[in-house]
Amino acid sequence: MAKGFSTREENYSKWYNDIVQKAGLAENSAVRGCMVIKPYGYAIWEKMQAGLDKMFKDTGHSNAYFPIFIPKSFFSREAAHVEGFAKECAVVTHYRLKNDPDGSGIIVDPDAKLEEELIIRPTSETIIWDTYRNWIQSYRDLPILVNQWANVVRWEMRTRMFLRTAEFLWQEGHTAHATREEAMEETYRMLDVYADFAENHMAIPVLKGVKSENERFAGAEETFCIEALMQDGKALQAGTSHFLGQNFARAFDVKFTSREGRLEYVWATSWGVSTRLVGALIMAHSDDRGLVLPPRLAPIQVVIVPIYKNGEEYQKVCAKAREIRDALQRMGVLVKLDDRDTYKPGWKFNEYEFKGVPIRVAIGPRDVDNDTLELARRDTLAKEVIPAGQLGQVVEAWLASIQETLYKRALSFRENNTREVDNWEEFKQILDAGGGFIMAHWDGTAETEQKIKEETRATIRLIPFRRKEEPGRCVYSGKPSAGRVVFARAY
């Protein structure tokens, strides 16, 4: 185990914080609840953005940008929406500072009070639908398929790096459609995009389903989500896609003339994922030696560490190292040659290990003489000496294999920690003994869900889309149930 690292066993949340800190992903800032995302952490987010952005474009969406400030009155137009977000909004009340007359510093100028306060967006439905009103008159103007990359602010009581911060980065898609069916299709489509991204880019298997009423987005008719299981047995909501019905169209009076000449309200969706995904990535794959990154999201896929005793060897080894770096680069591999003379090879091995770099190539004088290279893979920690000429094909194979191994490992973890439970005592016992997903019957009432939450801190993560028809009895109330839902303690 790495020096100065907590283990998952010992203290899971300390382990998580150690990784964030030691891998150089982020740090706390001078502002409570807000983090500084450091270059390496931001590079991971950029890779996520790139992957998702392409998928959004491929499904017909365009990016746009709306203001960070939302007039308070907009916000209160949709009743459920305000209700849901009111408690965590930052509000701008003034637009000017001035020197304190008593000379002790700077104060808010009381004469610069805003006519109407501005909310710093916790999400952008209201300002976007206020704008869409002017964009939409006819069915010919539909659909509108827009996405925005932005920051949002939700004044959370308690925060955790990446998983919950007062300000976070995300994307929010906001679409407008002529029919319920089309909007519903879009809601499903984007959830599939998220699931595809989670599984194929992040190597994290996810469950897809519908949120219960309690967990539904404020202002939505239905919220779909993907849920992943973290290594400590807690669930993490990794993405949501909302069918907003005509709620926002009504609130902002967005109507269009249909093909049949009728004036109708527009149908809406919204969907988002955030920098929280970075937290999911950490908790899904990393081990007691540090971060483990799936190759598709690794800012550095291969690091080359030269080994040498003196200046002469340094020249010789680095010349060869530069050759292989260039060769890998030509193949499109993200490769870094760390030829710094200020750190020792052993130090670098550890450094890149806790940064989660998938493949390490070590090259020393012996390798140059024998025309070999030593490769090590981060997921299994296996080392292998290969002929230098095979580097390209081995790297390619390993990157694919690491991506696959991580997914399979995460999948088998989830399978081993998903249990069908029909007995209330067992339900509680499993939660206290490591958690995981619990598939249990539920009577469908919010009251029962609430009671279960109060007694166990577990919530309904989702009602699976595809669940077998299996009549049963609610694990808590014993009342009839049409099928199992997924319970877990969640982040």
Added chain:
RNA sequence: CGGGGUGUAGCGCAGCCCGGUUAGCGCGCGUCGUUCGGGACGACGAGGCCGGAGGUUCGAAUCCUCUCACCCCGACCA
């Protein structure tokens, strides 16, 4: 907002109960030398308004009062 904790060098901490020279340790940092295939070693060196304000005292990191900040656990949430 409730409960618990912590503020002493860049980071992690000791010292505080029981007040008394120049406030200490580890890591990190700088210079030099030896090292370099899994976090090297030695020598020398730099770095502190002991979170802030007030008080008690001949004397405060240490005792008292007040304040501010942050962290952890809850409630709330992506």
